[in-house]
Amino acid sequence: MSIDVNEAFAAGRERQAITARDRQGELRAGVEAGRLRRLPDGRYKVLTGFDAGEILSALGEPVHGLDEKARGAVALYSAVPAWHHLGQVVPGGTTDIDTVLSLAGIGFEVVTVPAFYLWDGRYLPHPGQRHTVRADTGQALGIVGPDYEVIQNRRSFEFLQELVSDTDAVWESAGSMRGGSKVFVALRVPGHVVVDPGGLDDRIVPFIVAINSHDGRSAYEVVATPWRPVCANTERLAVQQAATRWKVRHTRNATEHIREARRTLRLTSHYYDTWAAEETALARTNLAIDEFNTAIDELWPLEENATARQQRTAEQRRDRLHALFGEEASRSGRTAYAAERAVTDYTDHFAAIRPSAASGLKGNEPAARGLRLLEGTDDAVKSHAHQRLMLMRRR
Structure with missing residues (x-):
């Protein structure tokens, strides 16, 4: 069962109606209690809770930059409640890709249509160019060439479903940016790695993020990253021959090549082990x-x-x-x-x-x-x- 976080956090939302003076007092209290850190530019960074790492404006308002779905909700699915009180939350997450696509608002399909230009009162076809268009809203997403192959969102992410089915991995988050021209899903991989065991003991939870695009300028990617796209810094680094990224260009047979991304998943544990070892060395x-x-x-x-x-x-x-x-x-x-x-x-x-x-x-x-x-x-x-x-x- 999904929970609309705007309803689930109604009590918390009421605080946003307080005066600016009271809000500043609340922010100061958060800093004094160690829940927030004031940044040099006047914004705030959340230090504790589900959304440690979230950035707030100087007025305490969340900065998210996510798309709005047609029904007015933010195009975001998450397994945990986020500070910005936006999106559709399934507590603990789900292992069903259809649920993720629906709640995140990224279940739409994309089609290509001829590109036209206006000349002397007539619309003429532009040879060799087409537009990628959302089939649900008609919104144009990009300009592509004749050999461009659309990789549908569901097809681009469903191969990860097998990883969910075979392990304890959970869909952590999914969402849409720039009108749907860029969409992502993130899997939380079982277990964790520790930076500087016995010292800092920084626990890092590994993720696999798949990113699909329809803008005609970027590839489909699978990335191993210690980062939750909802609200954290990304710590992606290229470390000693450990694979962190795999790409598929939107050309003929692109959807068949996506199957090869399984090798990226197999190398994920090697990347995190290497990353943690190097970060531990830096911590010492x-x-x-x-x-x-x-x-x-x-x-x-x-x-x-x-x-x-x-x-x-x-x-x-x-x-x-x-x-x-x-x-x-x-x-x-x-x-x-x-x-x-x-x-x-x-x-x-x-x-x-x-x-x-x-x-x-x-x-x-x-x-x-x-x-x-x-x-x-x-x-x-x-x-x-x-x-x-x-x-x-x-x-």
């Missing part, structure tokens, strides 16, 4: 502030002829990274692990982004930032930081 490596500055300079090099504006931007970035490093160091010590967490936090929540009109997200920074997390736009920066810090471990 002390780091001087000069070494942290060196890593920052390598990640974001500043040209000798940099303008005054570029220099100010670099200084502001360094200040923010230092603040994030200090906050993490108070919990885990001044270690390479704390430095990596600072870089991850910065790229996920603070790095400047400028959504373009072409992306369909211009002016919607939360949605654009959420899409960057989903697509792994900053994975290269995080991996570079990880590799650089691993070298410092061997100094």
Whole structure:
């Protein structure tokens, strides 16, 4: 049985009607109690509960960037209640893909139709181009070529159903972004890994995320990631030959090639074991502030002829990274692990982004930032930081 979280959390929703002054008092109380952390830009980060990692605006309002379904509900399914009080929740999760597709609003099919342009009062076909269109709403999702093959959402995710059936894996979350041109499902894999056993004892729950697109610009992907798409930072890193990502392009026979993604699933445990071992090594490596500055300079090099504006931007970035490093160091010590967490936090929540009109997200920074997390736009920066810090471990 599904529960609409807007009803299940009616009592909590009433708090949103209080005055701005009372809300600020509640936020301050949350910070003092250790439930929230105020970020340098005035927003807040949730530290405890189901949705640790959730980002709130300066007014305490959730930042989600998810699509709205036709009936007005957010296009999101989750196995746990989220701080933003949005979406359809099945407590404990479900193992039925049809339930997930329905509650997340991603059960729609996609068709391709000819592309036309207006010329001299007439609509003429554009040779070699077609549009991908949602069959339920008629919304255009992208422009594609003649060889493009639609990978239907159900087909793209149903092969994971066997993993659910054969193990204790549970559908953790699913949702839609950018009008349905990008959809995802996430599986919570049984068990967990521990970073720095006996020390920090950071428990990491492994996930497999499948991402399908209909925009004509990106592939179908399966990703191994210590990240819950509902509301957390992504810790995806390319570590010593461990497979983290597998792609299928939208070309002829694409749906048949998806079956090969099973090999990614088989390699998932190897990835997490390797990841945890390397993160443990970083957690046991002390780091001087000069070494942290060196890593920052390598990640974001500043040209000798940099303008005054570029220099100010670099200084502001360094200040923010230092603040994030200090906050993490108070919990885990001044270690390479704390430095990596600072870089991850910065790229996920603070790095400047400028959504373009072409992306369909211009002016919607939360949605654009959420899409960057989903697509792994900053994975290269995080991996570079990880590799650089691993070298410092061997100094």
